[in-house]
Amino acid sequence: MEAWSRFLDAFFKPELIERYFPAIMKGVVVTIEVAAAVVATGIALGLLLAVARSFRVLPASALIVVFADVFRALPPLVLVLLVYFGLPNVGINLPSFAVLWLVLSLVLAAFAEEIFWAGILSVPKGQWEAARSTGLNFVATLTYVVLPQALRLTVPPITNRTVAITKNTALGTVIGVGEILNQATTAQSFAGNATPLMMGAVAYVILFIPVVALGRFLETRFQWRRA
Amino acid sequence: MTAGQPPILEIRGLRKSFNHVEVLRGIDLAVFPQQLVFIIGPSGSGKSTLLRCCNRLEEPTAGTIRVDGVDVMARSTDINVVRRRIGMVFQSFNLYPHMTALGNVMLALRKVLRRPRAEAQKLALAALDRVGLSAKARSFPAELSGGQQQRVAIARALALEPKVMLFDEPTSALDPELVGSVLNVMRGLKRGGMTMLVVSHEMRFARDAADRVIFMDHGVIVEEGPPEQMFSRPRETRTRAFIAELAR
Numbered sequence: 001m002e003a004w005s006r007f008l009d010a011f012f013k014p015e016l017i018e019r020y021f022p023a024i025m026k027g028v029v030v031t032i033e034v035a036a037a038v039v040a041t042g043i044a045l046g047l048l049l050a051v052a053r054s055f056r057v058l059p060a061s062a063l064i065v066v067f068a069d070v071f072r073a074l075p076p077l078v079l080v081l082l083v084y085f086g087l088p089n090v091g092i093n094l095p096s097f098a099v100l101w102l103v104l105s106l107v108l109a110a111f112a113e114e115i116f117w118a119g120i121l122s123v124p125k126g127q128w129e130a131a132r133s134t135g136l137n138f139v140a141t142l143t144y145v146v147l148p149q150a151l152r153l154t155v156p157p158i159t160n161r162t163v164a165i166t167k168n169t170a171l172g173t174v175i176g177v178g179e180i181l182n183q184a185t186t187a188q189s190f191a192g193n194a195t196p197l198m199m200g201a202v203a204y205v206i207l208f209i210p211v212v213a214l215g216r217f218l219e220t221r222f223q224w225r226r227a
Numbered sequence: 228m229t230a231g232q233p234p235i236l237e238i239r240g241l242r243k244s245f246n247h248v249e250v251l252r253g254i255d256l257a258v259f260p261q262q263l264v265f266i267i268g269p270s271g272s273g274k275s276t277l278l279r280c281c282n283r284l285e286e287p288t289a290g291t292i293r294v295d296g297v298d299v300m301a302r303s304t305d306i307n308v309v310r311r312r313i314g315m316v317f318q319s320f321n322l323y324p325h326m327t328a329l330g331n332v333m334l335a336l337r338k339v340l341r342r343p344r345a346e347a348q349k350l351a352l353a354a355l356d357r358v359g360l361s362a363k364a365r366s367f368p369a370e371l372s373g374g375q376q377q378r379v380a381i382a383r384a385l386a387l388e389p390k391v392m393l394f395d396e397p398t399s400a401l402d403p404e405l406v407g408s409v410l411n412v413m414r415g416l417k418r419g420g421m422t423m424l425v426v427s428h429e430m431r432f433a434r435d436a437a438d439r440v441i442f443m444d445h446g447v448i449v450e451e452g453p454p455e456q457m458f459s460r461p462r463e464t465r466t467r468a469f470i471a472e473l474a475r
Contacts, residue, residue, distance in 0.1 A: 129315075130317060130383075131323075133284065134311070134384065135308065135311040145334075
């Protein structure tokens with residue numbers, strides 16, 4: 001039983017839980033703030049880019065593809081460091097919170113654009129033709145006929161990707177954003193014990209399980225084929 | 228029955244190429260008010276392309292198309308306005324799966340003709356009634372049979388009160404027992420005075436409902452005439468061979 005109590009002591013020490021609970025909670029708030037901001041701007045920008053791409057204007061489409069490929073290819077950590085330590089050299093000083101928000105938004109937008117674009121492409125040509133044949137213009141067809149169908153198809157992949165990207169808020173720790181992991185590592189270095197890290201892990205699970213569950217709910221909710 | 232009146236649909240010298248393959252090689256065709264013109268011909272003869280050029284779902288390579296006097300091809304023509312006057316029914320129905328039957332019919336009334344919701348709904352229900360489906364107004368496409376879906380698609384086109392309706396193989400995707408219901412709706416439209424251009428393989432329907440039958444092959448009109456002549460005494464060898472093939 002000695003091993004068991006050593007384990008508890010290393011990861012679940014009661015007095016440390018009590019001492020660092022406020023700090024971790026502060027981190028939770030920051031994580032939620034960054035995540036919410038990233039989800040809002042990232043998905044909105046991704047949708048905007050996918051819609052822009054559907055106009056099939058070659059130079060614009062090419063730029064969007066390059067953007068999407070570059071931001072999907074680069075590890076987010078590289079971008080975070082590049083922007084945080086690079087921009088001040090050209091006279092732009094962004095707070096670390098803004099850097100994290102900006103980078104993760106762009107990364108999410110890149111993935112979201114590809115997902116929404118795939119959704120738009122998956123709507124059969126006949127849907128476009130039927131709508132256009134009744135006199136609906138391109139934008140109205142996209143708005144009322146194509147996007148509603150495309151978006152339903154994209155709920156599961158968008159949810160998965162959103163969870164994956166928002167978890168990257170933990171990268172904020174390297175540039176001093178006071179989110180969960182940052183609070184946890186700070187506490188860990190003071191306490192010399194892994195309990196704060198475990199608290200951080202638990203916080204992530206509590207935070208993200210509902211998001212995953214929401215994705216599953218939306219998935220069933222948005223099905224319209226009842227066959 | 229229509230002599231003297233100007234045609235609703237007038238096609239002159241229509242040509243269409245896909246890459247370097249010429250699918251339509253000079254089509255001249257006039258459809259007069261209240262006529263039902265039937266187009267037959269082997270697959271690949273350009274029937275569907277001809278229909279799809281009429282509302283510019285395909286861009287013609289050359290020629291002119293006039294619908295109710297309006298030059299469809301003219302730069303000054305707003306194609307979206309012309310399309311309100313040309314109803315189109317597709318082989319694969321193409322109903323919007325995320326909308327009810329009523330929603331499908333209402334969409335263009337609301338967003339193209341800008342009718343207020345209540346009025347659009349009234350018009351849509353009237354259109355559904357004309358195809359015998361007012362009871363299914365709240366059903367989604369997936370809950371309807373193929374024949375019912377195609378009738379909703381007809382109502383969707385009909386609701387805009389088009390001057391002419393184009394039917395692109397409207398029964399080809401249907402189970403045999405469902406074909407009749409769609410053809411009956413088309414007969415009803417004919418009785419109501421609708422002008423129709425129909426691509427189909429339903430020869431019996433052509434015999435009893437068409438005013439004129441057109442036989443196309445390799446992108447040209449080979450022969451045209453009243454159904455009795457076309458089915459019983461075709462002049463051209465190619466027509467004869469095609470009709471004989473169908474009769475087998």
